Amino acid sequence: xALMPRPLSNGEAREIRGFLKEAGFVHDTFRHSAWLRELPxxxxxxxxxxxxxxAAGALNVLxxxxxxxxxxxxETVTGQIPAGVLCAxxxxxxxxxxxxxxxxxxxxxxxxxLVFAADSPARMRAGDSEDLVxxxxxxxxxxQAFTAGTPSGMVLDLGSGCGILGILAAxxxxxxxxxxxxxxxxxxxxxxxxLNGAGNIETLTGDTFTPVAGRKFDLIMANPxxxxxxGSSQMYCENNMxxxxxxxxxxxxxxxxxxxxxxxxxxxxxxxxxxxxxQDRIAEWxxxxxxxxxxxxxxxxxxxxxxxxxxxxxxxxxxxSIRFSDWMDYYRQRGVEEVHGGILALRRRSGxxxxxxxxxxxxxxxxxxxxxPRTFATQDILSEHxxxxxxxxxxxxxxxxxxxxxxxRASGGRWAVESLKLQLTGPxxxxxALDQAVAGFLGRCDGNRxxxxxxxxxxxxxxxxYDAVREQCCGAVRKLAERRLLHLER
Ligand SMILES: C[S@@+](CC[C@H](N)C(=O)[O-])C[C@H]1O[C@@H](n2cnc3c(N)ncnc32)[C@H](O)[C@@H]1O
Numbered sequence: 001x002a003l004m005p006r007p008l009s010n011g012e013a014r015e016i017r018g019f020l021k022e023a024g025f026v027h028d029t030f031r032h033s034a035w036l037r038e039l040p041x042x043x044x045x046x047x048x049x050x051x052x053x054x055a056a057g058a059l060n061v062l063x064x065x066x067x068x069x070x071x072x073x074x075e076t077v078t079g080q081i082p083a084g085v086l087c088a089x090x091x092x093x094x095x096x097x098x099x100x101x102x103x104x105x106x107x108x109x110x111x112x113x114l115v116f117a118a119d120s121p122a123r124m125r126a127g128d129s130e131d132l133v134x135x136x137x138x139x140x141x142x143x144q145a146f147t148a149g150t151p152s153g154m155v156l157d158l159g160s161g162c163g164i165l166g167i168l169a170a171x172x173x174x175x176x177x178x179x180x181x182x183x184x185x186x187x188x189x190x191x192x193x194x195l196n197g198a199g200n201i202e203t204l205t206g207d208t209f210t211p212v213a214g215r216k217f218d219l220i221m222a223n224p225x226x227x228x229x230x231g232s233s234q235m236y237c238e239n240n241m242x243x244x245x246x247x248x249x250x251x252x253x254x255x256x257x258x259x260x261x262x263x264x265x266x267x268x269x270x271x272x273x274x275x276x277x278x279q280d281r282i283a284e285w286x287x288x289x290x291x292x293x294x295x296x297x298x299x300x301x302x303x304x305x306x307x308x309x310x311x312x313x314x315x316x317x318x319x320x321s322i323r324f325s326d327w328m329d330y331y332r333q334r335g336v337e338e339v340h341g342g343i344l345a346l347r348r349r350s351g352x353x354x355x356x357x358x359x360x361x362x363x364x365x366x367x368x369x370x371x372x373p374r375t376f377a378t379q380d381i382l383s384e385h386x387x388x389x390x391x392x393x394x395x396x397x398x399x400x401x402x403x404x405x406x407x408x409r410a411s412g413g414r415w416a417v418e419s420l421k422l423q424l425t426g427p428x429x430x431x432x433a434l435d436q437a438v439a440g441f442l443g444r445c446d447g448n449r450x451x452x453x454x455x456x457x458x459x460x461x462x463x464x465x466y467d468a469v470r471e472q473c474c475g476a477v478r479k480l481a482e483r484r485l486l487h488l489e490r
Pocket of ligand 1: 143
């Protein structure tokens with residue numbers, strides 16, 4: 001059983017945080033140092049990183065202890081870390097002394113202005129840690145960015161792990177409930193809430209929604225154990241249901257825990273089996289849920305490529321003891337051809353619900369801002385299938401991430417425009433070719449005027465009949481909004 005860290009006083013948490021910040025053990029250092037972005041994959045990587053951190057200095061000692069998980073000579077550590085901080089680190093169980101060495105019990109990862117403790121990489125490499133609590137990894141960061149612009153209030157962090165999602169959401173939430181099947185996850189979440197001074201968080205242990213039976217939330221965030229594997233021994237990424245049925249279960253049970261207007265946002269994987277389209281499974285998951293749904297399918301792998309990738313990530317130190325053919329038999333017997341993955345957002349809403357599915361690689365380092373609520377607001381209007389008269393009441397707004405790209409060629413002594421393309425940058429990009437007239441019109445779509453007002457202005461300016469301008473503008477606006485290149489507001 002690995003040692004668990006324990007909260008001390010708020011003053012000691014402040015002291016630890018303050019020292020880590022002062023030493024530069026912060027998010028920006030990791031973001032701007034390419035060699036610190038990934039954990040060492042093998043002994044050679046580790047050797048390289050140990051060498052990169054050989055100069056004297058507090059930051060190097062902290063990186064070695066808490067990122068590389070490498071024990072350090074006590075004399076070196078006491079030369080760099082003030083006695084009070086060292087004492088708090090030791091008493092809270094973040095480190096321990098073993099002979100003349102200081103040994104890290106946990107990994108520390110800075111995220112934004114906070115820092116999170118989780119199990120050490122050595123525990124993962126050992127491969128026998130069924131109750132491993134994973135550090136904030138790219139999937140955690142993707143879901144955190146995806147949910148950051150969603151109205152919160154009462155928040156549920158389902159499968160909280162080290163607590164990263166709930167703790168980062170805490171300052172903009174009334175209350176956060178973090179649940180996990182793994183009791184060690186609850187302990188880490190409580191510890192990290194203490195370390196980061198977050199007071200409005202409760203932790204509960206149990207299966208899926210069992211610990212919150214009868215309660216409702218405004219935002220449910222879930223980065224579930226979605227790997228589709230023949231086994232179920234790694235709680236942080238595997239589950240004991242067949243194929244993708246655990247993700248389905250979470251999606252089917254979620255509406256019962258959402259307030260009207262509340263969102264569920266999750267990362268999911270699902271299979272495409274022989275005779276089905278990839279869309280069919282998701283459509284069945286959300287059918288009759290009482291929720292609107294937006295799915296972005298961001299990757300797909302054939303069964304063999306998926307198995308190879310997951311065996312590498314789930315069992316890094318035990319590659320040779322896993323039989324690839326066992327995994328393939330599991331998929332073949334169930335007719336699995338491909339595995340798909342993406343981000344899913346549901347919003348509980350009475351009335352006729354819509355389902356929107358996009359196919360687009362997602363930039364996991366991008367900032368979503370309020371993309372989710374804006375996409376839902378636009379889709380609400382589009383799904384009402386409004387005739388032009390109703391569409392004219394909507395206020396179109398060009399997203400601030402939109403860029404117009406013009407390609408011109410020199411011809412006859414001047415530049416001749418060859419093409420115009422509207423591009424949406426950001427985590428879920430989009431693009432569409434335009435003509436000059438539509439591009440000019442779009443520049444006026446600032447969300448302050450209704451489409452009707454914009455059409456009147458334009459028809460007066462170009463001296464064209466109102467009905468002809470209206471027909472063209474409504475057609476263009478509809479097409480752009482369907483591709484998320486224009487937002488519609490009421
Ligand atoms: C992929 S990790 C996500 C952790 C954290 N939310 C993050 O994003 O880094 C999945 C989490 O779900 C938890 N879990 C697995 N099965 C569960 C279940 N049946 N009910 C609740 N939590 C579960 C695991 O213990 C793990 O902490």
